[in-house]
Amino acid sequence: MNHILPLFVAVPLGTAFIILILAKVWRKAGVPFALLTSICLVIFSVSVIGQASIYRMGNWPPPWGIVLVLDGLSTLLLLTISVISFFALLFSIRYMDRYTAKPKFYALFMLLVAGMNGVVLSGDFFNLFVFLEIASIASYALVAFGCEEEELEASFKYLILSGVASTFILLGIAILYSLTGTLNMADVARTIGNMPANNAVLFAISMFLMGFGLKAALVPFHPWLPDAHPAAPAPISAMLSGVLIKALGMYVLIRLIFNVFGLSPFLSSVLMILGGLSMVVGGLLAIGQDDLKRLLAYSSISQIGYVAVGLALGTPLGIMGGLFHLINHATFKSLLFLSAGAIEYSTDTRKLSKMGGLSNRLPVTTTSAAIGFLSISGIPPLNGFWSKLIIIIALVQAGHYILASVAVLVSFLTILYFMRVQRHLFFGDLPAKLAKITEVPYLMRVSLVLLAIMCLAMGLLYPFLSGTILDPARDVILEGTAYVHRVFGV
Amino acid sequence: MTQEPEGMTLIVKSIGRLVINFIMLFGIYIILYGHLSPGGGFPGGVIVATAFILLMLSFGRKTALRKFGDTTASLLDNFAALSFLTIGFLGLIGGYFFLNFIDRGIPFQLFSAGTIPLANIAIGLKVSACLYAVFVALAIFGKVLAGPEQDGVGPAEEKPTDSGEHRR
Amino acid sequence: MIVYLLCSFLFVLGLYCLVAKKNIIKKIIGIITMEYSVNLFLVLVGYRARGIAPILSKGADKAEFIAKSVDPLPQALVLTAIVIGLGTIALMVAICIRLYERYGTFDMTEIRRLRG
Numbered sequence: 001m002n003h004i005l006p007l008f009v010a011v012p013l014g015t016a017f018i019i020l021i022l023a024k025v026w027r028k029a030g031v032p033f034a035l036l037t038s039i040c041l042v043i044f045s046v047s048v049i050g051q052a053s054i055y056r057m058g059n060w061p062p063p064w065g066i067v068l069v070l071d072g073l074s075t076l077l078l079l080t081i082s083v084i085s086f087f088a089l090l091f092s093i094r095y096m097d098r099y100t101a102k103p104k105f106y107a108l109f110m111l112l113v114a115g116m117n118g119v120v121l122s123g124d125f126f127n128l129f130v131f132l133e134i135a136s137i138a139s140y141a142l143v144a145f146g147c148e149e150e151e152l153e154a155s156f157k158y159l160i161l162s163g164v165a166s167t168f169i170l171l172g173i174a175i176l177y178s179l180t181g182t183l184n185m186a187d188v189a190r191t192i193g194n195m196p197a198n199n200a201v202l203f204a205i206s207m208f209l210m211g212f213g214l215k216a217a218l219v220p221f222h223p224w225l226p227d228a229h230p231a232a233p234a235p236i237s238a239m240l241s242g243v244l245i246k247a248l249g250m251y252v253l254i255r256l257i258f259n260v261f262g263l264s265p266f267l268s269s270v271l272m273i274l275g276g277l278s279m280v281v282g283g284l285l286a287i288g289q290d291d292l293k294r295l296l297a298y299s300s301i302s303q304i305g306y307v308a309v310g311l312a313l314g315t316p317l318g319i320m321g322g323l324f325h326l327i328n329h330a331t332f333k334s335l336l337f338l339s340a341g342a343i344e345y346s347t348d349t350r351k352l353s354k355m356g357g358l359s360n361r362l363p364v365t366t367t368s369a370a371i372g373f374l375s376i377s378g379i380p381p382l383n384g385f386w387s388k389l390i391i392i393i394a395l396v397q398a399g400h401y402i403l404a405s406v407a408v409l410v411s412f413l414t415i416l417y418f419m420r421v422q423r424h425l426f427f428g429d430l431p432a433k434l435a436k437i438t439e440v441p442y443l444m445r446v447s448l449v450l451l452a453i454m455c456l457a458m459g460l461l462y463p464f465l466s467g468t469i470l471d472p473a474r475d476v477i478l479e480g481t482a483y484v485h486r487v488f489g490v
Numbered sequence: 491m492t493q494e495p496e497g498m499t500l501i502v503k504s505i506g507r508l509v510i511n512f513i514m515l516f517g518i519y520i521i522l523y524g525h526l527s528p529g530g531g532f533p534g535g536v537i538v539a540t541a542f543i544l545l546m547l548s549f550g551r552k553t554a555l556r557k558f559g560d561t562t563a564s565l566l567d568n569f570a571a572l573s574f575l576t577i578g579f580l581g582l583i584g585g586y587f588f589l590n591f592i593d594r595g596i597p598f599q600l601f602s603a604g605t606i607p608l609a610n611i612a613i614g615l616k617v618s619a620c621l622y623a624v625f626v627a628l629a630i631f632g633k634v635l636a637g638p639e640q641d642g643v644g645p646a647e648e649k650p651t652d653s654g655e656h657r658r
Numbered sequence: 659m660i661v662y663l664l665c666s667f668l669f670v671l672g673l674y675c676l677v678a679k680k681n682i683i684k685k686i687i688g689i690i691t692m693e694y695s696v697n698l699f700l701v702l703v704g705y706r707a708r709g710i711a712p713i714l715s716k717g718a719d720k721a722e723f724i725a726k727s728v729d730p731l732p733q734a735l736v737l738t739a740i741v742i743g744l745g746t747i748a749l750m751v752a753i754c755i756r757l758y759e760r761y762g763t764f765d766m767t768e769i770r771r772l773r774g
Contacts, residue, residue, distance in 0.1 A: 006578070006587035014575045017568040024565065058581065058588040126735055133742040140749055149760045150771050156682065156753050163689045163746055164676065170696045170739055171669075174732075178703040183731060528713060532741065598716045624748045628755070 004044050005055040005068045008078065008117040009131070012037055016110035023103030030106030031093055037110060038089050041082040041117075048075055049468055054123070054487055062487055063184035067123035069487060072472025076323065077120040077251050079469060080330045083454075084242045085113050091338050091447040092235035094440075095345060099233065105145060111138040112239065116247040123487060125173045125183045132169070132215075132248055136162055139244055143232045154224075154231035161224040165214035172207030175200055186487035189260045193481055201261065208256055209270065216249020218308060219277040222301050226285070229300065230293035230350070234341020237293060241300045242334035246326055250304065254311055259476070259483035263314050271312035276403055278305030283413040287420070292340045292350045295417065296333065299376065302410060303329045309407065310391040311477070313398050319474050320466070321390030328383040328458060332375040335451040339369035342440040342448060343425070352421060356428035361437050364445045366426055368452035373422060375455045377415040383459035497550035506548035513541040521614035525603040531613025538614065539621035551629060560630075563623040570616035577609050661702055668695035680766050682757065686750050693743045697736045704732030 015037040022029035048070060057066040089109065096102055115135025122128045140162070144155035177183055179200050180191040192201055214221035225245070229237050257267055282301030289295035307329065310322025342365045343358065344350050359366045375382035378389075388411055395404035439445070458465060476483070497503060517537030524530030546554035581589035595602035672695060675688030709728035714720075754764070761769050 003582065003587070010575055010578060010587070014572060017571045017575070020568045021565060021572070024561065056586065058590060059586045126731075126738070129735075130738055130742070133746070137742075137745055137749060140746075140753075144753055144756075147756060152753055152757050152760060153769050153771055156750070156757060156769075159746070159750055159753065160676070160685060160689060163750075164673075164692070166742075166746075167689070167692045167696055170693075171699065173735070174696060174700045174703055177700070177732060177735075181729070183735070528711060532737065597714075628748070628751060 002048065002051060002053045002055060002070065004048060005053070005070055005121060006057065008041065008044060008121060009114050011040060012110040012114040012117065016107040016114065019103050019107045019110065023107075027103070030103045034089055034106040034110060035086075035093075038082065038086040038113075041113070042086050045075070045078040045082045048078070050472065051075070052472075052486070062123065063182050063187035066127060067184070067487065068121045069123035069185075070121065071476045071486070072469070072474070073251070073255065073476040074120045076327065076469050076473040077247055078117060080327050081113065081116050081120070081243050081247060084330055084334050085109070085239060087334065087447045087451055088235035088238045088242075088338070091238070091341070091444050092233070094443050095234055095341055098345075099145065105142070105233075108138045108142050108145075109236075109239075111135075112142065112244070116243060119247055120251060123185055125176065125185060125188070128185075128252065129166075129170060129173060132252075133166060135244065135248060136166065136215075139236075139240060142236045143228050143240075145233055145236070146231070151231045154227035158224045158228040161214060161221075165211040165221075167211075168207045168214075169211035172204045172211060175204040175207065179204070184487075185255075185260050186484045189262075189481050190484045190488075192261065193484070205257075205261055205267065208253070209274075212249050212253045212256075213274060214249075216245050216253060216304060216308075217278075217301055218249075218274040218304065219281045219301065220274070222278070222282070225301060226294055226297045229297040229337075230291060234293075234338055234344065237297075237341070238334035238337040241297065241337055242330040245300070245304060246307070246330065250307055250311070250326065253308075254477060258480055260481070262481045268312050268314055272309055272400075272403065275305045275308030275310075275312060276406055278302065278308065279410045280305075280406060283410045283417075287413070287417045289417075290352050292343070292352055292421065293337065294350075295352075295421065296336050296340060299414065299417070300329075300333055302414065303333065303376070305410075306388065306391055306407065309403060310387075310394065313394055313400075315394055315398055316474060316478060317390060317397060318394035319477050320470060321387055321394050323470055323473050323477075324462075324465075325384075325387035325391060328375070328387045328455075331451060331454050331458060332372045332382075332384060335368060335372040335448065335455060336376065338444075338448055338451065339365055339372060342444050343369070345440050345444070346437045347434050352424040354431060355424050355434070357426070357430035358434075358437075359426040361430065361434070362439050365440055365448060368448040369425065370422070371452040371455055373418040375459070377418050378411050381456075381459045383455055383462075386459055386462050496552065498548050502548045506544055510541050510545055513544065514538055517541065517614075517618070521610055522607065524610040524614075525606045526598060531610040532617050534610075535614040535617025536621060538618035539625070542618070542622045543625050546625070546629070555626070558622065560623060560626045563619045563626065567616055567619035567623055570612050570619060574609060574612040574616065577605050577612065581605070662699070665695055665699045665702065668692075668698065671695075681764050682754055682766055682769070683764055685766065686747065686754065689750075690743070690747060693739070697739055697743075700732045700736045700739070704729055 015033050019030050019033050022033070052071045055068040055070070056062070057068070060066070096105055099105065112135055115131045115138060118131030119128060119135060122131055140155055140159045143158055144151050173183070176188055180188050182188055182191065210221070217225040229241050232240060257263055257271070261267070279302050282298050282305060286295050286298035286302060289298060303325070307322050307326045310318045310325060313319070340350065343355070343362065346362060347355060347358070349355065371382065375384040378385045388407070392404050392407050395407060517534045520529040520537060521531055521534030524534065542554065542558055545557065578588045581587050581591055584591035590604040590606065592604040594604050669692055672688045672691030675691060676685050679685055679688065706728045708726070710723070710726045712727040712730040714723055757769060758764060763769065
């Protein structure tokens with residue numbers, strides 16, 4: 001029994017309300033409280049590494065009460081969420097100067113974090129749905145935060161599509177409930193395991209695939225992402241692309257497919273096709289983009305495809321690669337979005353065609369952005385290289401030669417479009433308009449540099465990472481429906 | 491800009507004056523007896539909020555905002571949410587988050603069931619303030635849209651109704 | 659069985675409204691219809707012929723209560739889903755008002771700044 005577990009949700013939730021109350025008397029209440037909470041969350045999530053426990057809310061045993069389940073997989077996600085949100089917050093302190101209503105921004109940010117932590121920890125469908133919606137509603141509002149034409153339009157699109165996804169998820173939950181009479185995940189898994197195979201389960205799974213696939217922006221369900229992610233303020237883009245699509249989309253899909261329903265060859269191939277499509281389509285669409293943040297958003301779709309393919313393989317190596325790519329993508333994509341935000345901050349444009357020769361003017365920003373680009377394109381020894389390598393090796397080992405070659409090709413595609421970005425950003429002449437730009441403020445640089453160092457360190461320290469956080473997460477996925485015994489056994 | 495008539499006709503105002511207090515009383519009853527009968531924090535809170543919304547509809551925006559301003563509503567909203575969380579935290583005294591740590595008392599008494607009535611009151615406050623704030627926000631939005639005087643684009647954000655988490 | 663069919667009809671109707679209508683307010687109505695059809699489905703799943711409310715009243719027979727009462731879980735879930743739906747709708751309407759302020763129209767085909 002670990003009393004930290006409910007605090008993961010309760011502390012950011014409480015901070016959100018405290019910020020809103022204090023903002024009436026102290027306009028700058030947002031920054032210190034949000035930062036303090038974020039540091040607390042990082043400490044909490046580091047302290048739970050290597051632990052596995054079940055927390056019974058109000059001492060009601062499952063399946064009647066609410067349970068929070070902590071295991072390797074949730075620890076991995078918790079760590080990612082808290083670290084990335086800390087860097088995004090650090091970045092946002094100066095970045096948000098240009099917006100009004102800052103306390104509301106920080107309150108919404110905290111709600112977003114609380115929602116994601118809740119999704120990652122919850123052990124039943126009921127809470128999963130509630131926290132999913134808290135995080136989603138906070139993210140809709142954050143996407144529209146600027147209240148300009150594009151932000152509103154993007155947010156509305158996102159709202160409609162994500163609302164449909166939530167409806168499908170609720171329908172899936174309803175079908176599962178009618179089938180099993182319970183909403184506790186472990187109990188559902190146990191009941192389904194004892195039942196003969198039937199089509200209702202398959203229907204529920206397809207509903208979940210649609211719903212969570214939409215939240216994860218796998219390809220047929222992706223159109224909201226390239227609008228929503230660029231429209232948000234940069235720290236929020238980093239949060240959305242870095243963690244939200246993984247915590248709300250991939251994590252839940254993995255948890256349901258592996259631990260609740262059990263991986264079948266059919267499901268594996270469906271997920272693999274979705275992942276392969278995402279890789280190719282996202283990569284191809286990214287090439288022609290002129291808007292830097294939009295290009296990054298398309299590349300997110302492409303990279304989430306790698307994660308899906310790796311995990312869908314179901315082999316230890318493939319899962320390892322998928323999980324490693326998941327955390328790597330969280331680091332380098334948030335680094336890239338934050339760099340894009342920094343570039344936008346000083347040049348006031350996101351159009352690649354209007355940039356050029358920035359490396360003299362913005363040395364720190366462009367260097368860290370370059371590390372991000374190299375990392376996402378898979379240049380050794382940065383982290384992106386190792387995870388892509390592991391996924392490709394796992395694909396070859398499992399005999400999926402076509403998919404393996406597709407993965408290699410998409411990797412070249414990634415290099416191609418980031419070469420284009422490099423050319424526009426670093427080389428060429430500085431446009432006359434941008435002659436007077438200066439480097440971004442100190443705090444923004446700190447956040448960028450730290451993330452860049454993390455990219456480098458995660459590549460070099462892979463054995464350490466795999467021993468502490470990746471292996472337990474992989475074991476949770478591999479144990480499949482044995483998850484049930486863990487929840488009921490404690 | 492033409493002078494907007496304050497509120498509706500005399501008939502609506504008189505009936506409203508009679509009815510609003512009873513609606514509010516009924517809402518409070520539903521909140522307080524939530525642990526004994528169907529109802530609870532959320533339905534009761536909605537009923538209390540409708541009383542205020544009726545006030546605004548029948549007597550006009552100014553009167554309602556004088557009685558229950560939007561700042562008060564949002565403060566109350568956040569305060570109630572915090573107190574609900576505090577009840578959860580106090581459960582840690584007994585060893586578990588959200589543990590019902592107060593003595594349960596005799597069943598079917600008004601003062602029984604430990605923390606549940608307290609939680610109901612917090613949720614009731616939260617929901618009523620929150621719904622009223624949403625209504626006010628949308629009403630002010632409409633006003634800004636209709637009137638030519640855009641009183642500053644102001645806070646760039648509509649408050650999302652985070653009521654989802656505080657019910658159960 | 660017929661009620662479930664009606665329920666799915668409502669769902670499809672909402673989806674049609676969402677996809678086919680150009681007015682963003684109508685799209686919102688479509689999404690609400692979809693949401694409520696799912697809520698209706700959940701309530702129907704929890705329905706029990708001649709069941710009683712799952713609230714123990716004074717002097718009730720406990721054995722009879724256990725035998726007859728319905729499961730409160732779907733009702734609680736539906737209530738939560740309605741509350742969440744309310745929050746989403748409030749946000750949607752607020753964004754719609756802002757969109758109207760900026761673009762001067764509710765027509766989705768004219769709200770097209772984002773391409774690519």
